[in-house]
Amino acid sequence: MDELVAILDEDNHVTGSVPRSVMRRDNLRHMATGVVVRNPAGDIYVHRRTPIKDVYPGRYDFTAGGVVVAGEVPYDAVVRELDEELGISGVELIRLPEGDYADDNTRYHAYLYTCVWDGPVKHQPEEVEWGDWMSPAELVAKLDEWSFMPDAVGLLGSYIRNLTINEGWDSEAWYDGPWIYRKPRRPEVRPRLLAETTLLPWLAPQLPLPVPAPERTTDGVRHLMLPGSPFTDGGTAIGRQLGAFLMALHAVDPSEAVAHGAQDAETAFVAKTRTLDEFRAQVVPLLPTDVHAEASALLDRVARVRTSLIHCDFGPDHILMTGDRVTGIIDWSDAEVGDPALDLCWVLNGAPAAVAAGVTEVYEPSPELVGRAKDWARLSPWYGVHRGLLLDRPDDVDTGLGEILTQL
Incomplete structure (x- = not known):
């Protein structure tokens, strides 16, 4: 018509x-x-x-x-x-x-x-x-x-x-009004993503900084957006806030955390050992022979510590800021009973010096913990090489190998 x-x-x-x-x-x-x-x-x-x-x-x-x-x-x-x-x-x-x-x-x-x-x-x-x-x-x-x-x-x-946030290795995420939706990219990621819906409500009252309150959706989880933008800069006051947060996180009862959805120490150890073994088999042979011993020793030093509930991906992308305040810690799908030094890795070795000083003032990490945090920082480029080999990206492999040699 x-x-x-x-x-x-x-x-x-x-x-x-x-x-x-x-x-x-x-x-x-x-x-x-x-x-x-x-x-x-x-x-x-x-x-x-x-x-x-x-x-x-x-x-x-x-x-x-x-x-x-x-x-x-x-x-x-x-x-x-x-x-x-x-x-x-x-x-x-x-x-x-x-x-x-x-x-x-x-x-x-x-x-x-x-x-x-x-x-x-x-x-x-x-x-x-x-x-x-x-x-x-x-x-x-x-x-x-x-x-x-x-x-x-x-x-x-x-x-x-x-609507689409930067794609993660494990999940994709997007905005819809005040909500952030996250959907696993692979089936094996789904249980860890859903675990946030039980872990974070239990954990939130024990922490001095806000964390999301996720709920299940058909394909994954969603939570209301926390205010703020990812960390770009900060001073000692920010470091103190992060230090107090990590102290509280690492002090929670690990067995209770597992009961509420965190990955247990044994499972986390098996997964981490698998990754470290692949580093030994695939990455070490690509390095000059004269650094093989030091490279293997580095892998040995981080292999077995499993003592505290940790965020496991504690870095600037997951720390939200508004002005001079930390307004949220996000992305908890990797939370596990593991090495607290891993959470200290970025704040002590990658963050601005004033932030590191504030964290150290409040958290008071032992020399052993500081040393392992440095070791985890040295391992950072290993993950890039590993992924470059997996995805056949030779440029990423070459860049990562250069960074590994510099760290060693």
């Missing part, structure tokens, strides 16, 4: 209406809608348009929506299109910033929304021929591989890309 479409001037005032076919033929400026549909796990619904669509037939899209007909309110158009295209109704629509799009095929002012839907999706056969859920990271990758609607990418591409 050649429905009437409201036509706009450049100031978004309605100047009249014409049949849809005329709007397309003359590429007249009009109103259109788009809504990004997500599920409770944060995935985005992606679909492919049918070959009979009047503009961009057969292309992929990550929005539902369409043209606003004459006399229709944009919000009503969003509700109608969402129901018609995907069979979704009765959801709360959250407004996104409006936008303008123009190319040789279409020109319009866009009213944009997002929503969360946990029910079935029912395609309108005339408009949608395929659809599936994708994580934000998966969709971002497909934007460079598949032929997507250029208007959707132009209007909402940056929004989609901003």
Whole structure:
């Protein structure tokens, strides 16, 4: 049916209406809608348009929506299109910033929304021929591989890309409003990720700094964002805060921590031994012969200490700051009963000298602990070489080997 479409001037005032076919033929400026549909796990619904669509037939899209007909309110158009295209109704629509799009095929002012839907999706056969859920990271990758609607990418591409946080080795993460979602990249990571939902609520009251309060989702966990940005600089006062935090963390009852989800000492030892053995077999032979003994001794010194609950990845990316205050410690999926020197590694050897001084003042680490923290710092480039060998990245291997020699 050649429905009437409201036509706009450049100031978004309605100047009249014409049949849809005329709007397309003359590429007249009009109103259109788009809504990004997500599920409770944060995935985005992606679909492919049918070959009979009047503009961009057969292309992929990550929005539902369409043209606003004459006399229709944009919000009503969003509700109608969402129901018609995907069979979704009765959801709360959250407004996104409006936008303008123009190319040789279409020109319009866009009213944009997002929503969360946990029910079935029912395609309108005339408009949608395929659809599936994708994580934000998966969709971002497909934007460079598949032929997507250029208007959707132009209007909402940056929004989609901003949903994805830097990808971790073990999990992918993305923002959705005030929430951070995390999803395991491999099945074996899932138990450790889910353990945060039992460990952190028990641990939080025992710590002097905030930690997340994760809850389970369909594919992983989510938690409300803590305020602040990753650490970039700080002084002695920051060091004192971190020192007090690590003292409290390392003083909790390890057996109770294991009961609440932390990885136990034996399991952690087996995993760490496996990694160190791979370092011996794969990395040491790549080093000059005259440093083999020192390299092996370094691996021996960090091999067996398992005494305290540790964060296990305590570095600047996981320390949130607001001004001169630490406002959160995040990313606890590696928490285990292990060597407290590993948590001291960065704060004593990589952080600014004033931060290290503040940590030392409060924590008062023994000379043995300081020495092992230095050993863990020396091991840092070994992980880069190991990963470079695993992923066949020779440049990473060469760079890491140079850093290992400097550390030794």
